[in-house]
Amino acid sequence: MIQFRALLSKELKEAFRDKRAMMMAMMMAVMAPVMIFAMSKVMIKEAVETPPVYVKVTGAEYAPKLIKSLKNENILLLADVPNDEKTIWEDRALSITIPTSFNQDMLEGKPIDLYLRADFSEKANMSPIRRIKTTINHYAQAIGYKRLLVRGIDVRLLQPIKIIEQDTSLPNSNAMIISMMLGLYLLMAAFMSGLPVAIDASAGERERNVLEMLLCQPVSTLKVVAAKLCCASLIACIGVLLTLGLTTFSVSFIDLTKIGASFNLDAFTITALLLLLLPICFFASALQLFVAFQSKNFKEAQSMVSMIIMLPAMVPVIMMFVDNKPKWLDWLPISGQSLIMEDLFKGLPVSWSLLCFTGLVTITMTFLLVLLMAKKLRSEKVVLALS
Template sequence: MGQFKALLIKEYKEAFRDKRALMVALMMAFMAPIMIMVMSKVVIEKAVDKPPVYIKFTGAEYAPKLMAHLKKENLLDFADIPEKDKAIWDERNIVINIPESYSQDMADGKTIKVHLQADFNDKAVSPPVRRINNAIRDFSLSIGYKRLLLRGVDIRLLNPVKLVEQDTSMPDATFIMISMMMGLYMIMAAFMSGLSVAIDSSAGERERNVLEMLLCQPVSTLKIVLAKLCGASTIAVIGVALVLVLSSISVGFVDLTKIGATFSLGFTKGLTLFLLLLPICFFASACQLFLAFQAKSFKEAQSTVSMVIAIPAFVPFVLMMMDDRPQWLDWVPIAGQSLIMEDVFKGVEVNWLAILATSGVTIAITAGLVAILTQKLKSEKVVMALS
């Protein structure tokens, strides 16, 4: 026990020695809450608010009622644009052509073709175009309903069957976007925070000849591996804890009432997430140590281990795209935690059996990696980075 304690203290001194490198390692924990807050505000503003859209109209004088309807929807004439926004909307170049026969065709009950010209491949143009389509469709429907009423036709005949939706989700489930981002950033924090420590304590120590000297001591190889694992995992745990605390604070600055949603990350929910992510921190560090020791140099280790970060970023999006998820995904590391976090954010009752199951599988895989790495460090090829 005394040997392991000495090794652990040595790893902690190495990890906390370079304050600048430590800050870079924990940068994800500090940046994630800010990104969550900013992105949430932007998405809510786009979803709820209706910022002005400036359109170049031709033939606007032929359709005064249509123009009045568009103005109510904050779809304005290009002539009303402020000088500071003129360059932006001139580049987007959204044009609506109203035919000269608009009034006569409207009186005759003919179909009127209003032409909308824009670069539909431009992402900045897509939201304004969508609003224009909705506004003109609503205007067209209102005229159609009025014509039917004038002819004595009950417009309710157009909708013989009406589907009434009753949302049974918890209030927290309405804000899916924040929960997805938070879950993703928390898992990524577990992988990114301890990354530099894991590389330095493996490939870095091998290049500095510290590893060879350490293995020459009368110390168990297993204790050396466990000390390195605990050193890197501790930084990962700190990163996850920071993301949890700072995210709960940053979400408070987002006005969710605009979309009728509520979100809170209380102590119980935060503790549940922390316990759920704890095995992931050790799993991530074990994977990074394992890959770093296989590399032939420090630079190669950096390139190889950095690819591991793609796993936590890729898995949640794959799960989101799957309609029918296989049952075995509940047991797989990262996938199992992602699914449980989704339920936690929705306010669904926590299934502790599922947490124990996926945590048990994660710990078992971590233990397997530690055992394999322990055996590999007894090989001269791994220690000396020989081909």
């Protein structure tokens, strides 16, 4: 035990001595809350507000009521665009062409073709185009209903079945975008925060000949690996705690009531998240140490280990496109924690047995990686990076 404490103290001193590496390790914890705050602000603004849309209308004099309907939805003529936004809307080139026979065709009940011209592949045009199409369709639908009423036909005949939506989701479920981002960033923090320490404690020490001198001492390779794992995992846990704390603080400045949502991390949720993420921190650090020890030099270790941080980003995204998820995904590292976090943020009951089993599987895989690293460090090929 004395040897392990000495090794752990040595690893922690080396880790905290490198200020640049520590700044890189904590970058995810600082950047994630800022990104969540900024993206949430933008999404709420788009969901609630209806910013003005400026469109060039040819033949506006033939359909004054249509132009009025567009104006009521804050869809204005290009001639009214402010000078500071004129270039932007001219580049978007949204235009509607109204035929000269609009009034005559309307009186005769003939179908009327309106031409909406725009670059439909341009992302900036998607929201304005959707608003223009919705407004015109509602205007056309209102005219159709009036024509039926004039002919003595009840417009309710057009909708024999009416769906009444009853949302059973909890208030915090409406903030699922924020929750999904937070869950993703927490997993990323678990993988990224301990990354610089794991690379330096393995490939870095080998290049500085520290690893060879360390293994020459009367200490087991298992204790050496365990000390390095605990150091990297501790940094990863600090990163997760910072991400969690700073995100909770930043989200408190977002007015979620505009979208009828609430977001609150109580003591129960925080405890469950920590129980989920603690095994992931150890698993991520063990995986990074294992890959770094297999690399021939420090640069190769950086390249190889950096690929591992794609796992927490890829796995949840892939699962989003899988409708019928296999049961074994609930047990694996990353996927199991991701699914449980999703239920947790939705306010659904947490299966503690599944949480414990997923954590046990993650810890078991971590322990196997530690044993495999301890065995490989007894070989000169790994210690000296021989071919």
